[in-house]
Amino acid sequence: QKEVEQDPGPLSVPEGAIVSLNCTYSNSAFQYFMWYRQYSRKGPELLMYTYSSGNKEDGRFTAQVDKSSKYISLFIRDSQPSDSATYLCAMAKIQGAQKLVFGQGTRLTINP
Amino acid sequence: DAGVIQSPRHEVTEMGQEVTLRCKPISGHNSLFWYRQTMMRGLELLIYFNNNVPIDDSGMPEDRFSAKMPNASFSTLKIQPSEPRDSAVYFCASWAGTESNEQFFGPGTRLTVL
Numbered sequence: 001q002k003e004v005e006q007d008p009g010p011l012s013v014p015e016g017a018i019v020s021l022n023c024t025y026s027n028s029a030f031q032y033f034m035w036y037r038q039y040s041r042k043g044p045e046l047l048m049y050t051y052s053s054g055n056k057e058d059g060r061f062t063a064q065v066d067k068s069s070k071y072i073s074l075f076i077r078d079s080q081p082s083d084s085a086t087y088l089c090a091m092a093k094i095q096g097a098q099k100l101v102f103g104q105g106t107r108l109t110i111n112p
Numbered sequence: 113d114a115g116v117i118q119s120p121r122h123e124v125t126e127m128g129q130e131v132t133l134r135c136k137p138i139s140g141h142n143s144l145f146w147y148r149q150t151m152m153r154g155l156e157l158l159i160y161f162n163n164n165v166p167i168d169d170s171g172m173p174e175d176r177f178s179a180k181m182p183n184a185s186f187s188t189l190k191i192q193p194s195e196p197r198d199s200a201v202y203f204c205a206s207w208a209g210t211e212s213n214e215q216f217f218g219p220g221t222r223l224t225v226l
Contacts, residue, residue: 006154034213043116043203043217044155088155098143098207099168100215104154 003027006089006103015112019076023089023103026070030091030101033065035074038086038105047087048074079110116218118204124224130192133221136185137206145205145215146179146189155203161187194225 006023013019021035032051036044048063050056050072056063062075072091076083089103117136125131137144145160159169164181172179176195181187191198201222205215 008154032213041219043205043219045217046214049213098160098162100157102155 001026002104003101004089004091004103007106008104010107010109012109012111013079015079015081015110017079017110019079019083019108019110021074021076021087021089021106021108023072024070025072025091025101027091027093027101028067028070029093031094032092033063033072034090034092034100035061035063036088036090036102038088040085044088081110081112084109116204116206116216118202118218118221120221121219122222122224124226125194126226127195128193129225130190131194131198131223131225133189133191133202133204133223135187135189135204135218137187137204138208138216139185141206141208141216142184143207143209144181144187145207146187147203147205147217149201149203149220150199158189191223194223196225199223199225 004025035048037047038044050063050065053065053067060077064073086105086107088105090100092100119134143162146158147155149155158171159179160167161181177191179189201220203217203220205217207215
């Protein structure tokens with residue numbers, strides 16, 4: 001069993017919809033949670049970073065962590081075609097970016 | 113800053129040939145990571161270096177894979193001999209250290225082994 005599980009999709013939604021992306025994990029030692037966005041033929045880029053449980057909001061994006069359930073989510077409000085990308089969750093046990101464990105990534109398409 | 117630079121961007125080779133992938137991290141970053149990405153397995157960490165020293169190579173699939181970082185501005189990932197199952201996109205990433213939460217990824221090298 002993988003340490004981090006993420007549904008690879010693909011997920012296709014109409015423009016303006018609310019998108020929910022999720023990951024589950026098995027290792028309770030994970031303390032730091034990230035979402036990376038990867039456009040086609042590009043490297044991943046950090047989108048959101050959170051520590052421990054709780055919510056973090058940045059514009060149209062909200063990251064949510066529930067450590068009791070070992071479950072993290074990324075919500076995208078008012079989705080735009082430019083949000084079409086693969087979204088990867090990533091986790092770390094210690095502060096900083098070393099030794100990240102990534103989910104498989106969910107491929108998202110926003111249809112105009 | 114030009115970001116993380118990888119070369120070549122695409123590599124097509126035949127089974128049994130040696131392949132060398134190259135990476136130049138962001139200046140001043142003291143950690144470098146090599147990843148492999150496939151549809152089946154996602155993004156996997158192969159090896160990472162701190163201050164040019166290999167710290168964790170537990171993700172290197174087998175002895176055919178080797179990585180070096182002779183100085184702070186250059187690293188190579190070598191596959192010898194290459195096999196079709198090595199076909200993947202290989203990413204290099206660099207990290208500034210504990211003051212930063214972000215690994216910066218290069219554009220990747222798409223490797224096809226025939």
